[in-house]
Amino acid sequence: MALMTRDDYIASLRGLKRHVFIMGQKVENPVDHPLVRPSLNACAMTYELAQRPEHSDLMLATSNLTGRLVNRFTHLHQNPADLVAKVKMQRLLGQMTGCCFQRCVGMDAVNAVDSVTCEMDRALGTEYHARFRRYLQHVQEHDLVVDGAMTDAKGNRRLTPSQQADPDLFVHIVERRPDGIVVRGAKLHQTGALNSHEILVMPTQTLAEADQDYAVAFAVPADAPGIVMIYGRQPSDTRKLEGGSLDVGNREFGGHEAAIIFDDVFVPWERVFMASEYAFSGPLVERFAGYHRQSYGGCKVGVGDVLIGAAQALAQYQGTDKASHIKDKIVEMIHLNETMYACGLACSAEGQPTASGTYLIDLLLANVCKLNVTRFPYEIARLAQDIAGGLLVTLPSEQDLAHPEAGLYLDKYLRSVDRYTTEERCRMLRLVENLTLGPGAAAYLTESLHGAGSPQAQRIMLARLADLEEKVRLARRLAGIENSLAE
Numbered sequence: 001m002a003l004m005t006r007d008d009y010i011a012s013l014r015g016l017k018r019h020v021f022i023m024g025q026k027v028e029n030p031v032d033h034p035l036v037r038p039s040l041n042a043c044a045m046t047y048e049l050a051q052r053p054e055h056s057d058l059m060l061a062t063s064n065l066t067g068r069l070v071n072r073f074t075h076l077h078q079n080p081a082d083l084v085a086k087v088k089m090q091r092l093l094g095q096m097t098g099c100c101f102q103r104c105v106g107m108d109a110v111n112a113v114d115s116v117t118c119e120m121d122r123a124l125g126t127e128y129h130a131r132f133r134r135y136l137q138h139v140q141e142h143d144l145v146v147d148g149a150m151t152d153a154k155g156n157r158r159l160t161p162s163q164q165a166d167p168d169l170f171v172h173i174v175e176r177r178p179d180g181i182v183v184r185g186a187k188l189h190q191t192g193a194l195n196s197h198e199i200l201v202m203p204t205q206t207l208a209e210a211d212q213d214y215a216v217a218f219a220v221p222a223d224a225p226g227i228v229m230i231y232g233r234q235p236s237d238t239r240k241l242e243g244g245s246l247d248v249g250n251r252e253f254g255g256h257e258a259a260i261i262f263d264d265v266f267v268p269w270e271r272v273f274m275a276s277e278y279a280f281s282g283p284l285v286e287r288f289a290g291y292h293r294q295s296y297g298g299c300k301v302g303v304g305d306v307l308i309g310a311a312q313a314l315a316q317y318q319g320t321d322k323a324s325h326i327k328d329k330i331v332e333m334i335h336l337n338e339t340m341y342a343c344g345l346a347c348s349a350e351g352q353p354t355a356s357g358t359y360l361i362d363l364l365l366a367n368v369c370k371l372n373v374t375r376f377p378y379e380i381a382r383l384a385q386d387i388a389g390g391l392l393v394t395l396p397s398e399q400d401l402a403h404p405e406a407g408l409y410l411d412k413y414l415r416s417v418d419r420y421t422t423e424e425r426c427r428m429l430r431l432v433e434n435l436t437l438g439p440g441a442a443a444y445l446t447e448s449l450h451g452a453g454s455p456q457a458q459r460i461m462l463a464r465l466a467d468l469e470e471k472v473r474l475a476r477r478l479a480g481i482e483n484s485l486a487e
């Protein structure tokens with residue numbers, strides 16, 4: 001099967017028989033649900049752009065498994081150029097959608113599972129790698145969206161998985177059969193869950209021997225029996241149910257997260273890629289997180305481009321664009337945004353091959369990238385709100401703007417620079433509101449903070465990877481300290 005078009009993709013999701021709850025309702029067909037549709041549109045852009053010749057360099061890659069052209073979101077990175085192209089593709093998609101387009105988690109998961117299963121087989125004599133590559137070939141050939149599922153419910157953070165009062169607070173194996181395993185638990189905050197064909201599950205943290213039933217990686221179709229999805233709310237999400245086009249801010253696109261429950265889900269061995277090899281849980285978590293920390297150096301930057309553009313446009317509409325402090329603020333936003341991009345590119349350019357041949361980013365630089373992402377979008381958002389002014393949060397509704405009486409007053413009194421309409425100004429304010437306070441802020445801000453691991457996780461990695469001893473040695477040599485009593 002060839003690459004799917006946008007329409008093929010949407011039709012393929014309709015074929016899934018999923019068990020989905022949205023705002024207390026069991027929803028048979030989430031594809032057409034107005035809360036879900038913007039996120040589907042965003043994910044569908046990963047298909048649409050792949051069909052456009054001008055984007056083929058970024059969106060397509062030659063599979064090392066089959067030699068055929070595949071969507072880059074299903075590709076194993078074969079060199080640093082692939083890693084760089086990934087970040088550029090993500091920036092492009094962030095620019096086109098202004099939101100989370102969701103498909104990266106699967107790309108990051110398949111790349112992480114690929115190298116770790118190879119190393120696991122070499123160390124333990126297991127047979128996971130060939131199995132995984134057969135699975136990935138299926139994903140590539142059918143051009144599927146994979147939800148990379150890592151974050152467990154976790155319960156009491158002081159306790160290990162097996163110490164929890166409820167053993168299901170981390171996904172685990174509850175039964176081993178000749179033909180496969182049965183798993184139970186939940187993965188929370190699952191980006192794009194309802195827009196995915198497949199779920200690729202990984203452990204959430206480094207595990208010890210006592211927790212070996214929790215050291216499990218596997219793939220299941222999104223409509224496998226026992227899988228339940230519960231849709232997550234976002235700020236101002238019900239504006240999408242109002243049927244307008246202005247108050248939503250981003251008319252066409254959005255992201256989503258959902259909780260995925262695994263209620264005794266059977267997984268055949270052919271789709272199991274780790275089953276109690278706890279020593280490899282740590283590397284798998286570290287690599288998936290590393291790839292996703294790189295990803296943010298692309299996608300969040302693309303969304304930042306949109307927000308900077310919106311702030312500049314508002315300054316023009318309001319007649320403040322020539323003020324020196326506004327220009328300074330815009331430059332500051334650009335500096336912060338491009339710094340994140342520079343980190344995303346740097347960790348890619350410094351990528352190295354793993355044992356499977358799949359390239360891994362420089363983990364230290366990927367963690368620097370993400371640590372910047374935990375802060376810079378907040379500052380960019382603050383500056384955008386500064387430039388936008390208080391109308392950002394006092395603007396009357398779309399219905400008032402359209403009302404024959406109220407609308408006349410609003411059109412007269414919300415007008416700024418003559419050559420721009422009141423509607424233009426209001427639309428741009430709503431876009432800034434969406435990205436900094438509304439549903440878009442869930443991805444641009446909170447996800448920047450906690451997605452791919454909260455800031456402390458990156459700090460731990462920096463402390464571990466930075467080789468402080470070597471820095472001390474460098475300093476001592478220049479300071480003329482040859483021998484130290486401490487040695």
Ligand code: SF4
Nearest residue numbers: 100101102104295299
């Ligand atoms: Fe991709 Fe960014 Fe969304 Fe993660 S947050 S899935 S990297 S768009």
Ligand code: FE
Nearest residue numbers: 191447451452
């Ligand atoms: Fe994310």
